[in-house]
Amino acid sequence: MTLRHWPPLLRALLAQGLAFLGLLACLRLGLRFTPLVWVLLQATLAVFLSRGLGLEVRWILIQAAFPFLVWMFWNAPLPAWFYLAGFLLLALVFGGGFRTRVPLYLASRDACDQLAALLPEGPVRFVDLGCGLGGPVSRLARARPDGHFLGVEASLLSWLVAWLRCLPLPNASVRLGSLWRVNLSEVDVAYAFLSPVPMPALWAKVQREMRPGSRFVSHTFGLPDPPPARTIPVRGRPGARLLVWEVGPEADGYQPSR
Numbered sequence: 182m183t184l185r186h187w188p189p190l191l192r193a194l195l196a197q198g199l200a201f202l203g204l205l206a207c208l209r210l211g212l213r214f215t216p217l218v219w220v221l222l223q224a225t226l227a228v229f230l231s232r233g234l235g236l237e238v239r240w241i242l243i244q245a246a247f248p249f250l251v252w253m254f255w256n257a258p259l260p261a262w263f264y265l266a267g268f269l270l271l272a273l274v275f276g277g278g279f280r281t282r283v284p285l286y287l288a289s290r291d292a293c294d295q296l297a298a299l300l301p302e303g304p305v306r307f308v309d310l311g312c313g314l315g316g317p318v319s320r321l322a323r324a325r326p327d328g329h330f331l332g333v334e335a336s337l338l339s340w341l342v343a344w345l346r347c348l349p350l351p352n353a354s355v356r357l358g359s360l361w362r363v364n365l366s367e368v369d370v371a372y373a374f375l376s377p378v379p380m381p382a383l384w385a386k387v388q389r390e391m392r393p394g395s396r397f398v399s400h401t402f403g404l405p406d407p408p409p410a411r412t413i414p415v416r417g418r419p420g421a422r423l424l425v426w427e428v429g430p431e432a433d434g435y436q437p438s439r
């Protein structure tokens with residue numbers, strides 16, 4: 182595995198670490214920098230190395246800002262527990278998506294409405310794989326009292342919010358755990374709003390487990406192949422859309438919508 186195939190977080194840390202070691206080497210050679218110049222050089226070197234390591238634009242921006250943030254907090258008169266609390270909060274909200282490389286961002290109201298229109302008639306069973314704060318699950322459960330709506334979430338704090346939100350709804354439940362452990366043969370519609378990274382593995386799971394006649398909907402993130410049967414633009418962030426695949430009786434588990 183080459184360096185470019187390492188997870189982005191490790192590549193980002195490597196770039197910052199190498200930049201730091203480079204500046205330490207300059208100190209050993211007798212060069213002296215003011216703190217501001219040090220931070221500027223650290224950010225510039227880290228950005229340069231990050232580009233070489235193939236990091237995406239958003240990571241490059243984080244790499245540029247990181248040394249300034251460290252400098253700012255280094256000088257701030259904050260108690261030690263503040264940093265621990267910040268770390269714990271981030272871990273509780275984003276920790277569950279760390280391995281799948283999926284952050285928390287939320288589907289818009291319009292996306293939920295369009296999703297509701299994709300539910301078949303009758304007592305539908307629906308799952309939101311990585312349900313975040315439970316917005317789609319609770320909205321759909323209210324819109325369709327005849328269905329059952331399950332959310333699965335791996336981040337503790339997000340799960341707690343979603344669970345509390347769905348507590349008053351008799352036809353909604355929220356489970357703490359991994360989406361990879363959900364048996365998709367038990368649902369009529371599976372929905373996910375993740376990231377490009379887990380999509381190929383999720384599609385393989387859909388093909389293995391979902392029954393003919395069921396439906397898989399992905400918010401925004403698609404697959405190189407097969408193309409979705411339908412693409413429905415939704416209001417919200419730029420490029421937001423629902424991609425719909427119908428699971429058919431064919432061997433590859435996919436057929437276009439009629």
Ligand SMILES: C[S@@+](CC[C@H](N)C(=O)[O-])C[C@H]1O[C@@H](n2cnc3c(N)ncnc32)[C@H](O)[C@@H]1O
Pocket residue numbers: 274275277278279281282283284285286287288289309310311312313314315316317333334335336339358359360361373374375400
């Ligand atoms: C982009 S948010 C989508 C939230 C919600 N489904 C929506 O449409 O508004 C993705 C969520 O998936 C969760 N997640 C990531 N990997 C997961 C996994 N392996 N198992 C369960 N949840 C996961 C993240 O913690 C995050 O809350």
